[in-house]
Amino acid sequence: MKGRKNLHVSVLASGSKGNTIFVEIDNTLLLIDAGISARRINKSLTDIGVDIRDICGVIITHEHRDHINGLPTLCKKYHLPVYSRAATFKAMYCLEKLPLDCLHPIKENFQVGGLSVDAFSISHDAADPVGYSIRSSHEKCTVATDLGFVTSTVQEAIDESDVLVLEANHDQRMLREGAYPWALKQRIMGNKGHLSNDDAAWALVRMKKHNPYVFLAHMSEENNCPSVAKQTITEIIQRQGIKLGTDITIQLAKQNETVTLP
Ligand SMILES: [Zn+2]
Ligand SMILES: [Zn+2]
Numbered sequence: 370m371k372g373r374k375n376l377h378v379s380v381l382a383s384g385s386k387g388n389t390i391f392v393e394i395d396n397t398l399l400l401i402d403a404g405i406s407a408r409r410i411n412k413s414l415t416d417i418g419v420d421i422r423d424i425c426g427v428i429i430t431h432e433h434r435d436h437i438n439g440l441p442t443l444c445k446k447y448h449l450p451v452y453s454r455a456a457t458f459k460a461m462y463c464l465e466k467l468p469l470d471c472l473h474p475i476k477e478n479f480q481v482g483g484l485s486v487d488a489f490s491i492s493h494d495a496a497d498p499v500g501y502s503i504r505s506s507h508e509k510c511t512v513a514t515d516l517g518f519v520t521s522t523v524q525e526a527i528d529e530s531d532v533l534v535l536e537a538n539h540d541q542r543m544l545r546e547g548a549y550p551w552a553l554k555q556r557i558m559g560n561k562g563h564l565s566n567d568d569a570a571w572a573l574v575r576m577k578k579h580n581p582y583v584f585l586a587h588m589s590e591e592n593n594c595p596s597v598a599k600q601t602i603t604e605i606i607q608r609q610g611i612k613l614g615t616d617i618t619i620q621l622a623k624q625n626e627t628v629t630l631p
Pocket of ligand 2: 384385388433435436515587
């Protein structure tokens with residue numbers, strides 16, 4: 370695949386029970402979020418032929434437990450550097466368990482190994498939540514999950530990504546008619562909640578450069594299902610003249626299984 374030979378992305382877990390993504394660009398190896406157990410992260414990495422001791426850093430999007438649950442053990446056992454916003458560190462339930470010398474507060478742009486990482490703000494109900502664009506001179510991988518809505522900042526950040534991990538959390542009708550209490554439905558649907566399939570589709574339509582490889586991520590087990598998400602998103606983008614497989618490739622990330630860039 371043109372332009373992707375130095376890029377490896379595996380979504381190790383994605384969903385409300387835990388999120389972790391592995392990205393390798395130009396021999397720099399990163400984890401984004403550590404929301405599953407350190408044991409499972411280690412095993413998932415071993416399964417794809419990666420030694421956890423080769424990871425250069427863990428970059429954290431926000432402090433919700435489904436993004437940091439494995440972090441204390443990961444730091445204790447492997448002493449990996451952790452990069453995140455200062456307010457996010459402060460808000461972590463497990464902050465005292467993290468070795469101080471592992472913590473690296475970040476601004477909008479920072480370097481890990483040979484890579485440049487942009488942290489861009491997202492609208493979500495956390496202290497200072499961000500998405501990340503990781504780039505080398507040739508490639509760009511962007512992770513944008515836990516989004517209330519796609520702000521212009523997010524839209525700009527996802528543009529020109531070779532690989533994009535984008536939230537497709539819920540089907541609007543399934544959420545509205547489902548069993549969740551009204552307050553929780555409102556939180557998810559609100560501007561600081563999670564992104565619907567429709568909104569994910571429109572973000573893809575609005576991308577300027579096409580032919581990205583997209584992982585649909587953070588899918589709700591209650592208010593979404595893989596076939597519905599894929600159908601909704603495919604219908605919207607095809608109606609706008611975007612061809613699946615030619616202009617864009619879509620893959621569903623999973624909660625309990627690693628999904629890897631081909
Ligand atoms: Zn969250
Ligand atoms: Zn989350």
